[in-house]
Amino acid sequence: MRLTSAQTDRAAGVLLGQAIGDALGVPYEFGSAPLVPGHAELIGGGLGGFAPGEWSDDTAMAACIARVSATGADLTGDDALAAVAQGFVEWIDDDPADVGMQIGAILRDVATLPHDASAAVLARMRQLSDAAAAQDKAGNGALMRTGVVGLVALDDRERTARAAAAVAALTHADSRCVDSCVLWSEAVRVAVIERRLDVRAGLDLLPEERRGQWETWIDEAETWTPSQFAPNGYTVTAFQAAWAAIHATAGSREAYGADHVEDALQTAIAIGDDTDTVAAIAGALLGARYGVSGLPTDRARRVHGWPHLRGRDLVGLALATATREQGAWPQRKTMRTGFNRPLAVPHPADSGVLLGTEANLDQVADPRATAVVSLSRVGTADIAAAASATGKHVEVWLVDSDSPDGNADLAWTLRDAARTVRRLREEGETVLLHCVAAFHRTPSVALAYARLIGVDADTAARDIEAVLGRRIGGRLWETARTMPL
Template sequence: MLLSPTQLDRATGVLLGTAVGDALGVPYEFECRILRADETPQMLGGGLGPFAPGEWSDDTSLAMAIALVAATGADLTTDDALDAIAENFLQWFDDGPPDVGVQTRAVLSATRRRLSAGESGVSRVMREEAASYAAAHPHSAGNGALMRTAPVVLAHLDDRDRLAEAARLVASLTHADPLAGDSCVLWCEAIRVAVLDGRIDVFAGLDLLPADRADQWKRWLDDALTCDPTTFAPNGFTVAALQAATAAITHTPADDAAHLENALYAAIRIGNDTDTVAAIAGGLLGARWGASSVPDEWREAVHGWPHDNGRPHTARDLIALAGAVQPGQ
């Protein structure tokens, strides 16, 4: 699929937008640092771990685990690609990240134990553990799959149906609840539309959901467009996280590329899981406005896992990685 220069800028904005939203939200997660009414969010680091200023958290690290596979040209619906993504999740987990979601930790820990005992088929094992967790925890539709879903889009810009399938499969590696998969399908399709058409349409993927849940999702999205953004806290539930990101984006004036910056501030001001909501919003905002819309100060500061010979990935690496994905080639 040949992208125009403008579309390519928007495609490379997907990962960068995710990362800057994440790094901006890190200091304020779960009120680690109270944001004053007159204060503008800054990449101060800290938060739930010893994050350096500008360092992204698990949201972007897990997105990177997916992006590294997408950049190989893989079809993310295949077992080989899902195995590679699952292996990357485990590599990140084995590196001892300071902040890991409860559900993700449980699934990855159980997967590592089974693999260490001699089982094979890493994505199969991981999906089984995710399903077991969901069966034992009726309210397991956390936001941990949605926060990392943006790079799935880059592998399947040319095929919305394949994209929806990939989004649900990648989500199911750790989050088996159907609502988690639904949220990833909706957000991925919104990002795809933003990259290709330069517009934001959070309703675009409703037809890709099972009919018995599409009407409920429409009501949830309608609420996001009409209710005050602060309504959507707490936001650890994937529905509330999607609503919070949607509300921050749609309630912020969108006259120009400053929309990205201002909407990320709005996402963080909602509170609670600030890095995750801002990372989710950043993926769509980057897809709409492009990498070129990200302030230079943020580009220079943002960094994180994975590390190459001790050097963290940076904004330049994110842009190069996103640009390497050639869907349909």
């Protein structure tokens, strides 16, 4: 199906939302680090000695799935499932720092087979998964990676359910594991297409005899306090913990906007126990609901992990899965039009922020910038040309549109972009703030930033118009001038 701009934003947020939740929960897994509830940060550590912002097995295994689904392969077929299985083996061969018990046992066994024998690998993995199910093992290791499966057939809920079940059963064939993945993947699909959070949407996709039990489990998640869902290594409790965190924090936030993401992730982590997994599960669904434009940019720029991926790579995998388009943004080499000249004028309220155009991405044109905030789409070569240090090139999903539907939560995105500029300045960076031509997006975020650092709106607006040499108007500009900070 052809996605709208808003649906594309939401599809792009699934893997990135998962990665943010995962990396945010890593430091606190099973009490690895003390946690003040509501103050989880990307500090690294955890059970595997992870780097700050590094995701764990949850997102690594999701990436294995996404690298296959991004090719357009049918995840209900043996060829695609064998490719996913081979990805899991590749990951375990790299000796990951943190692996769940059930997954570790299965993958280490399978890894002893010849890696080019894909059919044998798939058959053995299924055999071991069935054996684990026969022993009543129902861990959360399939649920933690299922979010991206919600993107494989956005116009076909039955096919989505079949794919979720097939991928889950590779390592977790127990019916509770399979059902949890069907429900969560369908919730992701619904969030992307319809912009709503509903884990009951897939109940009719389950065998009739199991629906009543899942209704009860979901009711518990919505009526008990989130802290009651620990321990949560069991797939049902992990499902309940993630949904409880989202549901308990929705309330006014559903109307207010994307701050719900941070509230829900902090609540998920505060539950304790398997913090990275519960937050990863929640993050995938939150990303599907609020999109890339509703995920905190300062966190998104920091996440990274196996296999040598960063946030924009996850966005690319998610979009390729959802749209089946190969070579589109963000995989394209360049997004520059070539029609604009370098600008890079100092922000009137802070000379350490340079207001520029796409032409300023070439560092040779202006070597002063040590960090970049891109408000328009950039390609892989554009990022390389800017030559910013890792984590210092930030991409903001901001649409240049006067339509009320052009941006999901325009004020939130403008505030978030301004806060990221401020954070980079606090880190000592000279920031190039740019879009295509510095007509709307660049001055609007510059105005939001000026207000954030204490300049009154009218003064900031007048001064920015003066340095850019033109009057500025439109929805983005007026929102930046009048929105609450």
